[in-house]
Amino acid sequence: MxxxxxxxxxxxxxxxxxxxxxxxxxxxxxxxxxxxxxxxKGGNFIYKVVKAWGYTWYFIVGIRHxxxxxxxxxxxxxxxxxxxxxxxxxxxxxxxxxxxxVRILAKYEMSKVPxxxxxxxxxxxxxxxxxxxNRAQSVLEMxxxxxxxxxxxxxxxxxxxxxxxxxxEFFDGAFRIAIETETPLKIVLFVDTxxxxxxxxxxxxxxxxxxxxxxxxxxxxxxxxNDLPAxxxxxxxxxxxxLRRYRKYPEEV
Numbered sequence: 001m002x003x004x005x006x007x008x009x010x011x012x013x014x015x016x017x018x019x020x021x022x023x024x025x026x027x028x029x030x031x032x033x034x035x036x037x038x039x040x041k042g043g044n045f046i047y048k049v050v051k052a053w054g055y056t057w058y059f060i061v062g063i064r065h066x067x068x069x070x071x072x073x074x075x076x077x078x079x080x081x082x083x084x085x086x087x088x089x090x091x092x093x094x095x096x097x098x099x100x101x102v103r104i105l106a107k108y109e110m111s112k113v114p115x116x117x118x119x120x121x122x123x124x125x126x127x128x129x130x131x132x133x134n135r136a137q138s139v140l141e142m143x144x145x146x147x148x149x150x151x152x153x154x155x156x157x158x159x160x161x162x163x164x165x166x167x168x169e170f171f172d173g174a175f176r177i178a179i180e181t182e183t184p185l186k187i188v189l190f191v192d193t194x195x196x197x198x199x200x201x202x203x204x205x206x207x208x209x210x211x212x213x214x215x216x217x218x219x220x221x222x223x224x225x226n227d228l229p230a231x232x233x234x235x236x237x238x239x240x241x242x243l244r245r246y247r248k249y250p251e252e253v
Contacts, residue, residue, distance in 0.1 A: 009204075009205075009206070012061075013202065013205045016061040020057055024053065024119070025115075026053075030049045031119050034049065040148055042122075043101075043123050046123040047102065047123055051096055055096060058092070062208075063196060063207055065212070066209060066211045068214065069214045071215070071216045073214045078100070078150070078151050079217065080152045080177060080178045080183050080186070081094075081098070081102065081151060081154070081186045081187075081188050082153075082156050082174050082186070083153070084190055085155035085160055086161050086199070087160070087193040087194045087198065088199065088202075089210070093190055094153055100151055101150045101151065102150065102152065102153050103124060103142070103151075103152055104154075105124070105138065105142065105153065105154045105173075106125065107126070107127065107129075108126045108134070110126075125138050125142055139173070139177065146181045152174075152183075154173065154174040154177075156174045156175070157170060162199055164249070165249065166240045169236075170235070172228060172232065175231050175232045175235070176225065176228060178220045179224065179227065180225075182221050184217045184218060184221075185235060187215040187218065187235060187239050188212060188215070189215065189243055190212060191213060192208065215242050
């Protein structure tokens with residue numbers, strides 16, 4: 001049966017990719033115009049364009065976005081959002097789930113993708129992890145956006161989690177910036193993105209639900225860098241416990 005369904009899935013994946021590209025070309029002129037209005041106003045508008053792109057594509061390919069709020073979420077407040085990173089499908093839910101102005105810390109390599117990379121770098125803080133100077137510059141950019149009342153979104157695992165476990169170890173960056181700017185952390189869970197698109201292949205895309213779960217904020221006021229390891233451990237435990245409430249993992253099956 002799986003052999004018979006495989007060609008249908010390939011056709012679906014090609015269709016979804018073509019629709020993604022088609023909508024991208026519609027979005028490009030709006031992004032170009034917005035880029036003339038600067039990194040703040042222009043960037044905020046680009047996020048609205050990308051959100052419309054995401055919702056349109058989801059509808060066309062049969063993916064259902066859903067926000068779940070375990071506690072009320074105040075979209076007027078500023079946060080450093082952190083989330084698990086399990087699929088290349090993690091990016092669309094970021095812009096679709098968040099209402100407040102936000103900037104994503106993104107891999108520099110993505111900016112090299114033709115056309116898509118132009119849009120990506122127009123509305124994100126790009127970082128080349130192998131370059132210490134570039135990492136330092138990206139931190140300054142994030143702090144600048146925070147000073148302008150714009151939230152930041154960071155995947156603290158840094159790279160895709162392909163371990164089969166809920167999470168990998170976290171890097172320090174998100175927690176250091178949170179402490180230094182006294183910006184509370186907000187944990188977001190991507191529950192179904194790996195089911196929609198497994199990291200093993202772009203031909204694993206499937207329709208279905210895509211839930212985003214908002215947990216309670218983690219305050220950082222009064223903390224110092226000496227508290228960074230404890231803050232990181234606390235966030236890791238909260239995120240892992242949250243993921244286990246919504247998904248089963250191999251050791252639990």
